[in-house]
Amino acid sequence: MMIWKLLRQHVSPGQLAGFTLANLFGTAVVLLGLQFYADVSPLLTGGGSFMKKDYLVVSRRVSTLGTLTGTAATFGPHEVDDLAAQPFARSVGAFVPARFKVTAGVSVQGLDFATELFFEAVPDRFVDHRPEGWGFRPEDDTLPIVLPRSYLNLYNFGFARSRRMPQLSEGVMGLLDLRVLVRGRGGSRRLQGRIVGFSDRLNTILVPEDFLRWANRTYGDEADPRPSRLIVEVDNPADDRIARYCKAKGYDTEDGRLDAGKTTWLLKTLTGIVLTVGLLISLLSFYLLLLSVFLLLQKNLAKLETLLLIGYSPAQVARPYQLLAAGLGAVSLVAAAAVAAAVRAVWLDTLQGVFPALAAGSVLPAAGAGVALYALVSALAAFLIRRRVDRLF
Amino acid sequence: MKKETAFSIQRIEWRQVSPRVFAGRGDLRSDIWQRQVTFERGRTYLIEAASGTGKSSLCGFVYGCRRDYDGTLLFDGTDIRTLTTARWTCLRRGALAMLFQDLRLFPELTAWENVQLKNRLTGCHTDETLRHWFCRLGIDSLADRPACRLSYGQQQRVAFLRALCQPFDFLFLDEPVSHLDAGNAAAMADLLREEAGRRGAGVVVTSIGHRLELDYDTVFAL
Numbered sequence: 059m060m061i062w063k064l065l066r067q068h069v070s071p072g073q074l075a076g077f078t079l080a081n082l083f084g085t086a087v088v089l090l091g092l093q094f095y096a097d098v099s100p101l102l103t104g105g106g107s108f109m110k111k112d113y114l115v116v117s118r119r120v121s122t123l124g125t126l127t128g129t130a131a132t133f134g135p136h137e138v139d140d141l142a143a144q145p146f147a148r149s150v151g152a153f154v155p156a157r158f159k160v161t162a163g164v165s166v167q168g169l170d171f172a173t174e175l176f177f178e179a180v181p182d183r184f185v186d187h188r189p190e191g192w193g194f195r196p197e198d199d200t201l202p203i204v205l206p207r208s209y210l211n212l213y214n215f216g217f218a219r220s221r222r223m224p225q226l227s228e229g230v231m232g233l234l235d236l237r238v239l240v241r242g243r244g245g246s247r248r249l250q251g252r253i254v255g256f257s258d259r260l261n262t263i264l265v266p267e268d269f270l271r272w273a274n275r276t277y278g279d280e281a282d283p284r285p286s287r288l289i290v291e292v293d294n295p296a297d298d299r300i301a302r303y304c305k306a307k308g309y310d311t312e313d314g315r316l317d318a319g320k321t322t323w324l325l326k327t328l329t330g331i332v333l334t335v336g337l338l339i340s341l342l343s344f345y346l347l348l349l350s351v352f353l354l355l356q357k358n359l360a361k362l363e364t365l366l367l368i369g370y371s372p373a374q375v376a377r378p379y380q381l382l383a384a385g386l387g388a389v390s391l392v393a394a395a396a397v398a399a400a401v402r403a404v405w406l407d408t409l410q411g412v413f414p415a416l417a418a419g420s421v422l423p424a425a426g427a428g429v430a431l432y433a434l435v436s437a438l439a440a441f442l443i444r445r446r447v448d449r450l451f
Numbered sequence: 452m453k454k455e456t457a458f459s460i461q462r463i464e465w466r467q468v469s470p471r472v473f474a475g476r477g478d479l480r481s482d483i484w485q486r487q488v489t490f491e492r493g494r495t496y497l498i499e500a501a502s503g504t505g506k507s508s509l510c511g512f513v514y515g516c517r518r519d520y521d522g523t524l525l526f527d528g529t530d531i532r533t534l535t536t537a538r539w540t541c542l543r544r545g546a547l548a549m550l551f552q553d554l555r556l557f558p559e560l561t562a563w564e565n566v567q568l569k570n571r572l573t574g575c576h577t578d579e580t581l582r583h584w585f586c587r588l589g590i591d592s593l594a595d596r597p598a599c600r601l602s603y604g605q606q607q608r609v610a611f612l613r614a615l616c617q618p619f620d621f622l623f624l625d626e627p628v629s630h631l632d633a634g635n636a637a638a639m640a641d642l643l644r645e646e647a648g649r650r651g652a653g654v655v656v657t658s659i660g661h662r663l664e665l666d667y668d669t670v671f672a673l
Contacts, residue, residue: 060568064557364555367516368569369544369617372536451536 061365065378068357073350074382078390080343085394085431086401087336089424093402095329096419097409099322113184114300115153115261116141116309117287132284137307146292146299151181152285153262154270157278158242162251164234175238177203178262179270184289189254194269196276201238201249204264205231207256228256242277260289344435347386348442351379355446362450376440376447383439391432398424458541460526460620463490463513463653468522470508482671483509485522490653492620495665498657500673506657507552509673510625514549515539544573548619552626552657554610558599562590562609565598570616584612588638604630611639615646621653628663640664 118131133152142150156177163172185192185204192202214225226234236251257264274283292300304311355362365375406418469484479485483498484505490496500506511517512524515531524531526542534542543549556565562585570576585591588608593601598609607630614622622643628636640663647654656663657673 060560060564060571063564064560064568067559361557363516364557366540367514367543367549367551367555368613369540369572371540448536451539 061370061374062378064361064365065354065358068354069382070350070354073346073353074386077343077347077350078386078393080346081340081387081390081435082393082397084336084339084341084343085391085428086397087339088333088431089336089394089398089428090401091329091332091336092424092427093398093419093421094332094405095325096421096423097402097406098419099325100417100419114290114292114311115287116290116304116311119308119310132286133288134284138285138288141288141290141303144299144303146303148291148293149183150291151184151289153287153289154179154267154274155283155286156270157274157280157283158240159277161239161241163237163239172237175263177265177270177273178287179265179267180260180289181267184260184291185257185264191252191254192266194266194272196272199250201251201265201269202254203236203238203251204255204257204260205253206261206263207258208261209263210256231256240273240277242279245277247273247277262287340431340435343390344439347383347435347439351383351439351443352446355379355443359450362447366451372444372447372451375450376444379443379447380436380440383443384436387432387436387439391428395425395428458538458546460542460546461492462525462527463621464488464523464525464528465490466523466525468512468520468524470505470512471519471521472508473505474521481673483673488671490621490655492653493651494668495647495654496656497662497665497667497670498655498673499662499670500657500659502659504673506659506673507625510549510552510623510657513621513623514547515542543617545618546620548614548617548622550607550611550614550622550624550627554606556598556606556610556613559597561595561597562601562605563594565609566613566616569613573617575616575618581612581616584615584642587642588612589635602630604632604635607631608635608639611643615642619650619652621655622647624654624656624663626657626659626661628661629659636663 160175162175218225231253238249238251240247465488512520
């Protein structure tokens, strides 16, 4: 305590307040950048983890001539291989179409609906978030189905509202009792359809590949039909080689995915810029802190030397300054967290007004980054202060 | 206790030591510089010196705060240039005590706080003992006054008490009585004899004329 009485002389409240404010600002920017990314990126990727790879769906352009002559726009094996050999493609999978008849029925509030449907399948590794129970064996009675999220939106915001039907959440859809009838080649099979998930990536009614191959063999008019659409995993959907290749070959890509990829890329870039700015401000504020503390050390030089001479260790002499730096850092971290929480509440309100189903992203990455930044700054300051005091000895 | 004995000093040896500023001077007539001299624990030495002969340098070398000398300075056979910072800190707490010529008190702390700053570090004496010492040196009424508002002679006594607030094997006093009258110097000498005797410590006093009256075993001319 007596040491502090000695060393607090020349402490400049202005400089330290300057550091605290600058550090608060820098940390708040870093926290906000990370938190915004965590909150918004699920909207773009339609799921939890935002480190997902990017996919494109490629189809052959349907030409008027093809329509007239009845030529199917399908892909041959050498075309698939050629696409897979392109530098931008990581892997290619084929959509397997159903070559049998499908009818599905459902009861909503006592009303029965039935409709003809079609199924498609892609290799399992391309399925968005592979739901639990995904897969099929011929002896199974239930069939897992993934619907495009746009179908649900179409129903909820278009059909259901105009007909005063109840709107359905994704959870409720999962509970629906879907009666699926598969027919072909004189045979038929009843299955219990279960909607296990919604996909943003695949604009089709998706069932497990195992089921489709089995059903095509059993009920289909063609056991191994040629695919009309391909799914391609790419490194970067914004790669312009993709556009040129598709144009040259007369293929169409489903653009939504490209846009989402671009948006994700834009969000990542923006987050990167914000984080850089925040870290830069933090770095400058750290520099300010070090300058203030070193100035303080310089002004108290004679006292520090005397303390060392009468037997105080460098660690004891450095400690008040290290605690000062750590304390101010803690104050600015807490204040920055408060600021970030307040600002986040504003955007969460706005976002949840637009996307009611939006689950708030985890605060862990931002909190972790804040604590890590604080620990880093405090440890570095402690180290540099100690080194400065050691040099006095 | 074990730690303190591990850092005790029985002998301080000077082997051909001379301040670097004297380098190249062939006419050094000194009992210590460029000679082989040993200070033994338990004995009392006086170093008489004219101004500018390196008296404070000698104290600085032996206390580890100055290294600008040639030759070798040994504590019990160990070259003190090899001592680590941690080791020096231990020595300054438990083996070497120093009354600096410029006192090095903290002007904004009171006389009492200046002494306590050291005593709390070492836990050497009770407040009782310290109060008694303040009385013996006639500065008890000044204990709560900031050091900057004391006369130099009063400050010398405060710094002297601070130097006693630790175990020591050697006590160096750099011109301890330059501003003290005979009575106060005698009171200081009494206390010094008691404390050094109790510890069996070596005492090294420097003087430029005004000497602290002790029974010196050896007198050096620097």
